[in-house]
Amino acid sequence: MSSLSLQHPRLMIGAGLALVLAASATPLAEQSASAAPFMVPTPICPQAVASAGLPIIPVSPLDKAATDAGFTVVRTGEYPDGIVDLNGVIKGVAAHTQMSSFMLKAQGLDDMGMPVEKQVTCTMEVKAAPTVTRTAGTDRYDQSVQVSKATYPTGADVVYLASGEKYPDALSAAAIAGEKKAPLLLTQAGAIPASVLAEIKRVDPADVVIVGGPLTVSDDVILTLEAALPDATDVTRIGGVDRYAVSRALIANDDFGIATSDDVFVTTGASFPDALSAAPVAALTGAPVLLVNGAETVLTTDEKAILTDLAAKNAVIVGGEASVSAGLQTELAKGFTTTRRAGASRYTTSAAVNAGFTTADTVYLASGEVFPDALTGGAAAGAKGSPLVISSALCLGVDAAQTIGRLAPSKVVILGGTGTLGAGFDTLNVCKTD
Numbered sequence: 001m002s003s004l005s006l007q008h009p010r011l012m013i014g015a016g017l018a019l020v021l022a023a024s025a026t027p028l029a030e031q032s033a034s035a036a037p038f039m040v041p042t043p044i045c046p047q048a049v050a051s052a053g054l055p056i057i058p059v060s061p062l063d064k065a066a067t068d069a070g071f072t073v074v075r076t077g078e079y080p081d082g083i084v085d086l087n088g089v090i091k092g093v094a095a096h097t098q099m100s101s102f103m104l105k106a107q108g109l110d111d112m113g114m115p116v117e118k119q120v121t122c123t124m125e126v127k128a129a130p131t132v133t134r135t136a137g138t139d140r141y142d143q144s145v146q147v148s149k150a151t152y153p154t155g156a157d158v159v160y161l162a163s164g165e166k167y168p169d170a171l172s173a174a175a176i177a178g179e180k181k182a183p184l185l186l187t188q189a190g191a192i193p194a195s196v197l198a199e200i201k202r203v204d205p206a207d208v209v210i211v212g213g214p215l216t217v218s219d220d221v222i223l224t225l226e227a228a229l230p231d232a233t234d235v236t237r238i239g240g241v242d243r244y245a246v247s248r249a250l251i252a253n254d255d256f257g258i259a260t261s262d263d264v265f266v267t268t269g270a271s272f273p274d275a276l277s278a279a280p281v282a283a284l285t286g287a288p289v290l291l292v293n294g295a296e297t298v299l300t301t302d303e304k305a306i307l308t309d310l311a312a313k314n315a316v317i318v319g320g321e322a323s324v325s326a327g328l329q330t331e332l333a334k335g336f337t338t339t340r341r342a343g344a345s346r347y348t349t350s351a352a353v354n355a356g357f358t359t360a361d362t363v364y365l366a367s368g369e370v371f372p373d374a375l376t377g378g379a380a381a382g383a384k385g386s387p388l389v390i391s392s393a394l395c396l397g398v399d400a401a402q403t404i405g406r407l408a409p410s411k412v413v414i415l416g417g418t419g420t421l422g423a424g425f426d427t428l429n430v431c432k433t434d
Helices: 009-024 028-033 064-068 142-153 168-179 193-205 220-228 243-252 273-284 301-310 326-333 344-352 373-382 398-407 423-427
Strands: 049-050 072-077 084-085 089-092 096-107 117-126 129-136 156-162 186-187 207-211 234-238 263-268 287-293 315-320 337-341 356-361 362-367 388-389 412-413
Touching: 028 156, 049 398, 089 287, 096 234, 129 142, 129 220, 129 423, 142 193, 142 373, 156 168, 156 193, 168 186, 168 207, 168 243, 168 273, 168 373, 186 373, 207 220, 207 373, 234 243, 243 287, 243 301, 263 273, 273 287, 273 315, 273 344, 273 373, 273 388, 287 301, 315 326, 326 337, 326 388, 337 344, 344 388, 344 398, 362 373, 373 388, 373 412, 388 398
Parallel strands: 049 117, 129 412, 156 186, 156 207, 207 234, 263 287, 263 315, 315 337, 362 388, 362 412
Antiparallel strands: 072 096, 084 089, 096 117
16 A cells, blocks of 8 residues: 655644744844844755665755855765765666665855754665566457456446546546546447456446446447346446536536545646546545646636535645646635646656655556556556556656656556557666756
8 A cells, every 4th residue: 555645735824823923922122133043954865765776866965045055965874876966966776775874964154154064864775676567458448457357356336437539537537436446447439348348247336337428428338238237237327518517527426426525636627647647646535636627717616616515625736837727726725725736747747746655565657648548547546545657658757767766666567558658668668868
């Protein structure tokens, strides 16, 4: 299982208010005399755990303000083999398993020109490289079947079924399926593939939930299911006039949605990468992923209603302002403690989302360039309490490699065949950088 850390800025706001109130009780002269005491900067340690053969996340022991003030860092002891200090940045690839301990000392002058220093002891445990396996199907539909078999060998109470031709409906379903410990299977619009139907029979659920309207999953699919499944299995459609309405309707459903949640993840419904990475994190915290039109600057009445019904306190926007506008963030911040997890690309955004995971025994790895493998795999990752990391297709992207290296899992599960993520991923072949 994994450990997840969600920041709650409202707690920091409360602490800050307490400090302000305390300061207001202090006489002005006394406040002036003790204002802005000189602080010796504390060196920043690199990540405490790493994985052999994978890069660590580069870190500067001192921030820019400290270096601008003339502070330097002296190290005592050795980094793990393969880790170096280059131009004031600790970086590199851990070479092999080992435990290292070293001290970082910040040295400089205080505001009176007197020498000062502060020292910290850092450790880094380099764990063995993870075992890599691959879950692959013959196509996107069989891929969803293979993921279901691997995740639910003894069956499940509910199965979610969504279009494998269009991604939006399944984006919301992935987080909820993960939270419900239910498979997410994919179907064609006009007919359900035989392998998918056979898998539903094997799982033997009490309920099958069709996510999306008849244009994405036709009534013929429902008729086929009803004819093939036992009378004890109910088939329910949750649809809407568009992808955003489907997202809201699924979340709000009394039986198959999310009744209440302190947290809600907000992503664009216009593209898939951000929601893919968000689904396992949301599932682990029992939170939904709400799709919005990220180009808008205000919440719709229906969006406000679903957030109110959830009794949400914290809104986590996934993606940059090009995906979910600054105006929507401002709007959300009026009623919720709002944070944004974003990067310069879909891959750095994935890393930002997965920063919430502090440990993981298993990491799921999928392509960030196509959606089907990550959709069904994201639901499985959420059910297992594991992160989903997305990568470029040619080689393991640096952001993905650093995330896996930081978590140092014992297992990495590649989602999809070598046509999606090539054979080099089986050995976690990291993309070359300049």
